[in-house]
Amino acid sequence: MDGERARIVMHVDMDAFYAAVEVRDDPTLAGRALIVGGPRRRGVVATASYEARRFGVHSAMPMARALALCPHATVLAPRMGHYAEVSAQIMRVLAEFSPVVEPLSLDEAFLDMTGAERLFGPPEAMARAVQRAVRARTALSCSVGVACNKFLAKLASDLEKPGGLVVVPFGAEAAFVAPLPVRRLWGVGPRAAERLAAGGLGTIGEVARADSAALARAVGSALGAHVQRLARAEDDRPVTRDHARVSLGAEVTLAEDVRGRAAIEPVLRARCERVARGLRRAGLCAGGVRVKLRYSRGFRLATRQARLEHPADDSATLFATARALLERLDLRAPVRLVGVAVYALATERAPQLELFPPPAARAARRRSALEHAVDRIRDRFGAGTIAFGGASPDDDAPD
DNA sequence: TCTGGGGTCCTAGGACCC
């Protein structure tokens, strides 16, 4: 009506990705119940093969429960570096179908296929072509959803997994989603679903017709407005290639609880080194540091964060800040997880024109240059070749 | 059964400035 052409958005979602990669690489695993996840103690399921899912095993389930349900399952530790490589290969295949590919995670992506009918035919033919190409080039299967927007395409790709292909009928979108449960709305999790149910809203159709003020009372005004738009099949978010990173972190759940500064600090230092390296690899500087502790008691999570005086990408600055933040947390209680994250990321260090920079800023700059040099040595000769004094070597870093 | 690790976004309250 306004001359705008309907969009064609495709969502591609790999089937049981981590498990499927492991089976592809070791065909003796085919047909077996397979769980990728861990560590065995205090671990959760990252991905389960469809054979294991038949026993009720699913992602995010504690490993102990998964093995109680499916004791004969083979358990493999995730190989994230390897999955990242396979993912990059998949994204390259997808890029042959559209110039606008938006990865959502290692195993899913949106493609803007508007205007691609001339090359690939109608939506169903496009989807078949993508599935064939992914399988031919990676020996992996995926499910595909096609619709006029991101929400519907993503919802559609999940409806007939594995190997699914669902095209949401153009022009009949709202009717298509109306009977589905609210949990299918992107952004509605267990909490929001509960609150919506308390207000008598169980299906997407009911949310679409709900009074917007009542919806806002139930789940808040932002989420309420958002889910009502989705429920009405309205979603104008574009498919975009370049997402600026907002934060970067590293955390670890320890095999045994620790308590006290002396026990926590080395763990914290190792996380800082990993995060700093990630910053330098991405060419970013941090504007703030956040420390995270999860206490065993009550599974309680506590965070403390602070801005940096000058943006930094060196582990010494991150650790000095993290250590100060640690002092503001309870260090007597048993801790199961220690994490560090950086935020307020900038692509470049702000130019420092001070004639007499404070000693701390000068030290951070020297330290950054040193760590950049160490990065180059590690890249060339391997991670184990060099470590900082007092630092645990890259014990747990896959790279 | 006892809860990973990587993220994004929202909310609410406080400080501060005008």
Next chain:
DNA sequence: TCTGGGGTCCTAGGACCC
């Protein structure tokens, strides 16, 4: 002498996603 309201920045916590 007492009291505004808006805007911005920051922090801590939490829901949600894969």
